[in-house]
Amino acid sequence: MEKRLIKKAALPGLIGRLSTAATVYGPVKESDYVIFRLLRSGEEPLTDYANSRNAPKQFFFPPREELLRYTRSGRDLTLALADEAIGEAVLFGVRPCDAHSFVLLDMLFDQEKYRDPHYIERREKTTVITMACAHPPYTTCFCTAVDGAPADREGADILLTDLGEDYLAEFLTTKGERLLPHFGDLPAAEATASDRQAAVAAQAASEIQSAPPAKKIKPILDQNFEHKFWDTIHGKCLKCGTCTYLCPTCHCFDISDETKGENGARVRNWDSCMFPLFTKAASGHNPRPSQKERWRQRVMHKFKYYVDNFGAISCVGCGRCVQLCPVNIDIRKIISDIAEL
Amino acid sequence: MFNPYVPIPVTVDKIITEVETKDIKTFRLTFQNKEDENRFQYLPGQFAELSLFGQGESPIGIASSPTQPGYLEFTVQKAGVVTSALHDLEVGAQMGVRGPLGNHWPIDYLEGKQIVIVGGGFAFTTLRSLINYMLDEKNRARFGRIMVVYGARMPGLLLYKDELAAWAKRDDIDLHITVDKGDADWQGKVGFVPMVCREASPCAENSVAVICGPPIMVRLTLPLFYELGFAEENIFTSLEMRMKCGIGKCGRCNIGSKYICKDGPVFSLKEVHSLSPEF
Numbered sequence: 001m002e003k004r005l006i007k008k009a010a011l012p013g014l015i016g017r018l019s020t021a022a023t024v025y026g027p028v029k030e031s032d033y034v035i036f037r038l039l040r041s042g043e044e045p046l047t048d049y050a051n052s053r054n055a056p057k058q059f060f061f062p063p064r065e066e067l068l069r070y071t072r073s074g075r076d077l078t079l080a081l082a083d084e085a086i087g088e089a090v091l092f093g094v095r096p097c098d099a100h101s102f103v104l105l106d107m108l109f110d111q112e113k114y115r116d117p118h119y120i121e122r123r124e125k126t127t128v129i130t131m132a133c134a135h136p137p138y139t140t141c142f143c144t145a146v147d148g149a150p151a152d153r154e155g156a157d158i159l160l161t162d163l164g165e166d167y168l169a170e171f172l173t174t175k176g177e178r179l180l181p182h183f184g185d186l187p188a189a190e191a192t193a194s195d196r197q198a199a200v201a202a203q204a205a206s207e208i209q210s211a212p213p214a215k216k217i218k219p220i221l222d223q224n225f226e227h228k229f230w231d232t233i234h235g236k237c238l239k240c241g242t243c244t245y246l247c248p249t250c251h252c253f254d255i256s257d258e259t260k261g262e263n264g265a266r267v268r269n270w271d272s273c274m275f276p277l278f279t280k281a282a283s284g285h286n287p288r289p290s291q292k293e294r295w296r297q298r299v300m301h302k303f304k305y306y307v308d309n310f311g312a313i314s315c316v317g318c319g320r321c322v323q324l325c326p327v328n329i330d331i332r333k334i335i336s337d338i339a340e341l
Numbered sequence: 342m343f344n345p346y347v348p349i350p351v352t353v354d355k356i357i358t359e360v361e362t363k364d365i366k367t368f369r370l371t372f373q374n375k376e377d378e379n380r381f382q383y384l385p386g387q388f389a390e391l392s393l394f395g396q397g398e399s400p401i402g403i404a405s406s407p408t409q410p411g412y413l414e415f416t417v418q419k420a421g422v423v424t425s426a427l428h429d430l431e432v433g434a435q436m437g438v439r440g441p442l443g444n445h446w447p448i449d450y451l452e453g454k455q456i457v458i459v460g461g462g463f464a465f466t467t468l469r470s471l472i473n474y475m476l477d478e479k480n481r482a483r484f485g486r487i488m489v490v491y492g493a494r495m496p497g498l499l500l501y502k503d504e505l506a507a508w509a510k511r512d513d514i515d516l517h518i519t520v521d522k523g524d525a526d527w528q529g530k531v532g533f534v535p536m537v538c539r540e541a542s543p544c545a546e547n548s549v550a551v552i553c554g555p556p557i558m559v560r561l562t563l564p565l566f567y568e569l570g571f572a573e574e575n576i577f578t579s580l581e582m583r584m585k586c587g588i589g590k591c592g593r594c595n596i597g598s599k600y601i602c603k604d605g606p607v608f609s610l611k612e613v614h615s616l617s618p619e620f
Contacts, residue, residue, distance in 0.1 A: 067346045070394040077394060077435040079350065114588035114603070117342040225597075225617050252592030255346075255585045259395040266346075266394070271591070279593050281583045282399075282421030287596075301592070308598035 002171040003193060004186035006160070008047070011167060015092050016044035018182050025059055026092040027052045036091075050137030051095045051318065055248035057105060059091060060122045063245075066265045067118070067255065073262050082265070086118075089126045090179065097143045097316040099130045099155030101248035107310040108251055127175045130156035134200050135207055140319030142210035142332060148316055150208070151201035161197045168197045212335035214303060214313055220341050221304040225296070229341055233299075233334060234291035236327040241272035243321035243329070249302070249314045252278070273297050299334060345588050348392035348437025349377045353430050354412060361497030365463055366428055367404060367416045370438060381441060383407055384448055385470035386579060386607045389440025390587050391415060391427060399423035400584045400602070403441065404466040406473035408480065413438065416466045416500060442587040443606050446471050446551060447577060455485040457543040459562055461492050461534050461554025465500050467579060468553050472508070481513060488515040488543050492534040492558070496520050496527045517541055535561040545570035551577045563610070573611035580606050580613070 006014065018024055019039040026045030027034050036052040036059075039045055066082035102123070109119035132151035133141075143149060153159050157176030160167040168189055171177045180186075244250040254271040257264055271278060274294055280286040288294050306314035315331070322330050355369035368391075372378035383403055390398040399421070405414035419428045430436070446467070456475065460468040468491075475484045489508070493499045499518065508514050519530040519537045530537060534554065543550070550566050552559055559578060566576055582594035582601045589603030597617030599605065608616070 072394060075433060075435065077350070079347070079394075079437070081344070081347070108590060111589070114345055114590070115342060116590060117344045118346075120342065251590065253585070253590070255398065255591070257395050257397050264395055266397075268346075268591075271585075271593070273592065279583050281581070282424065287582060297595075300597075301595075305595065305598035 002177060002180060003189040004169045004171070004180075004183070005163075005166040005189050005193065006169050006183065006186060007166055008162070011047050011160075012044035014183055015039070015047075016042050018090065018092075018179075019043055021182065023087055023089040024092055025056065025089065036093075039092075045092055047093065047131070049093070051098070051320075053246070053320070053324075055101065055246060055318070055320065056091055056094050056098050057101055057248050059089065059126065060102065060119050061105065061109070061251065061253075063270045065118060065268050067268055068266050069263065070266070071263050086121045086125060089122075090129060091126055092129045093131045094128055094156070095137075095318070096130055096132060096150060096152040096154070096156070097141075097148055097318040098248050099128055100143070100148045100152060100316045101318075102128065102155040104249050104306070104310075104312055104314055104316070105251060107312065127157045127179055128155060129158045129160065129176075129179075132159060132161040132201065133204055134162040135204055136209070138319050138323065139209050140322045140332075141208055141317060142212055142214075142319065143317035144205055144208045145211050145214045145335075146313050146315050146317045147215070149201065150204035151197070161200055163193065163196050163200065168193050170197075210317075210319075210332050212332040213339040214315065214317075214335050217303055217335060217338045218307050220338055221300055224338075224341055225300075227341060229337065230292050230296045232337075233329065234295040237274070237291050237295065237329060238327055239274050239276065239291060239294075240326060241274045242324055242326065243331075244272040244274055244298070245270060246320040246324055248316055248318055248320075273301070299331075299338070303335070303338075345439070346586070348390070348398075348439045349381065350374070351413070351436060351438050353432055353434045353436065356430070356432060359416060359500045359502075361495075364419045364428075365416060365498075365500065366419075367414055367500075368427065368430075369405075370413045370415070370436070371411065373435070378411070381413070381438075383441035384445035385474045386446035386467050387441040387443050388467075388587075388606060389413070389415070389438045389442055390584075391417070391423065392437030392439055393423055393426050393430075394437065396423045396426040398439065398585070399427070400442070400587055402467040402470075402579070402606075404469055406470045406477065408474055408477035416463070416469075418463055439587060443602055444604070446607055447549075447609075448474070451475075451549055451551075452483045453485065453547075455544065455546075455548040456487045457548055457550040458487070458489045458491075459534060459538060459550060459552040459554065460490070461558035462494065462498065463500065464553045464555065464579075465491055468551065469501055469504070471551065472514070473504075476508070476511070476514060485547070486515065487513065488517070488541060490517045490519070490534060490538050490541060492519040492521065492532075492537065492554075494521045496524055496529075515541075533561070534558050535565055538562055538565055542569060545572075545575075549575045549577065553579050573614065574609050576610040577607055578610065578613065580608060
């Protein structure tokens with residue numbers, strides 16, 4: 001594994017230059033928010049930011065994506081694959097929690113039997129540059145409670161860690177190493193850099209303030225599908241779906257047809273288990289008739305079903321749903337309450 | 342890479358209005374390309390997404406049997422946007438099919454056993470596929486006695502009437518057709534499915550029951566089968582949930598940690614009870 005040092009002041013310029021040669025997505029300030037988006041050619045990303053409002057999963061699993069196109073004229077029907085070309089890309093400045101989400105989404109979209117070609121092609125052609133959190137950016141961060149860490153390498157092709165004057169750049173995968181020439185002539189990291197990185201990582205992990213017992217609740221969920229506790233979460237829920245749209249691991253989608261004249265596209269759009277129509281059948285029957293069942297599904301999916309199916313909790317502790325729920329429903333409290341059942 | 346979201350082009354070859362109320366039709370679809378037909382290898386109990394471009398997709402059980410090559414049949418009730426548009430199609434129309442999807446009736450497990458098939462109303466479609474599969478001359482010897490109990494609310498709501506008449510003439514299938522309420526022309530049995538099952542009282546020894554129907558029928562029939570001595574692992578049914586992708590990704594058809602589209606739709610009662618009380 002190549003380990004190099006990048007001068008802190010030089011990093012935005014290096015990525016800005018990379019964006020003239022490659023498709024680069026990164027964190028930028030847009031009005032009041034930091035958002036992850038495509039950098040314009042030469043545009044420099046933020047390097048000192050908390051985290052982006054939108055989860056970068058959207059670059060592998062876009063909010064709206066054409067699956068195919070069709071043309072109907074009279075009785076004739078012509079089908080065509082969606083013509084969007086998927087090219088090589090770089091995601092710069094992904095936080096370790098969000099990089100962790102890519103690994104969790106791989107489990108679902110890249111299963112042995114049904115591989116999702118749209119997701120997989122983007123994923124294979126994209127290099128992930130993770131920016132370790134030298135200090136957890138929010139009080140709502142709880143990555144360490146869900147098998148993550150502020151300087152975790154999981155899901156990263158390159159990991160950058162702030163060592164004060166420099167970033168330590170660890171080129172973790174072949175994909176990561178292929179980007180090395182784009183960074184110019186970087187000095188090799190001295191032997192002590194790894195120790196300093198480990199110290200930064202340990203310090204950052206110790207600063208995490210939230211520690212909901214997420215790994216303890218699976219056996220409790222196994223036994224308590226029916227429990228009066230489920231009546232206590234959803235009372236104030238507005239069914240807005242904000243939690244699921246911001247979530248880096250939520251993967252539910254709808255498929256619908258959009259037609260204009262003779263032409264149309266079959267499109268998949270993000271969907272949400274918080275919406276009443278999500279499971280409503282044409283007969284009118286809805287197996288999850290109220291917000292209680294929908295909340296139970298959301299919690300069970302992340303902390304039980306995903307563990308049953310893939311051996312991993314489907315939450316990365318980014319805290320977005322906690323910060324941005326308009327009625328302050330807090331998944332950390334839900335986890336803690338379940339642990340007490 | 343195989344793209345599971347792209348439908349196979351098919352042509353509507355035949356449309357049969359099955360019931361007096363005209364809201365259930367059987368669509369016979371033929372493949373536009375021979376290679377698609379060869380690739381579409383299925384077994385009774387599987388389903389497919391019927392794809393109408395401009396309306397969307399609807400998951401429907403395959404009503405034909407793989408022993409009847411050259412076409413697929415789907416019996417569809419007019420209910421929502423897609424199925425209503427399907428009902429408006431005419432012979433010759435082009436549409437799409439995605440599949441085969443899901444698991445199938447446990448053919449290997451059924452082999453060498455006595456088979457009891459219990460169907461109600463419009464849920465008879467994949468049971469019909471299974472019956473035709475077992476009755477095929479190449480397959481019949483693989484299975485023991487076949488008993489079929491099939492009921493509908495009224496005579497006019499029975500599906501596949503010509504086929505039922507043909508089965509009735511055979512001596513290798515024990516057929517019990519019943520209706521909840523007869524009419525002036527009805528000569529057959531009148532009575533609810535659970536009651537007719539009790540009259541027929543199939544022996545549980547080396548037997549497997551395959552039960553599919555409206556929830557009320559299933560709920561009232563199961564206790565009888567337990568009483569007759571059928572174990573939970575020897576009773577099979579097929580579950581339904583709203584679906585989109587059909588391949589376990591879009592996240593809506595799960596019951597507990599199982600996706601009905603990918604891990605089902607066929608489950609033994611033992612499996613159903615382990616899924617979650619949500620069902």
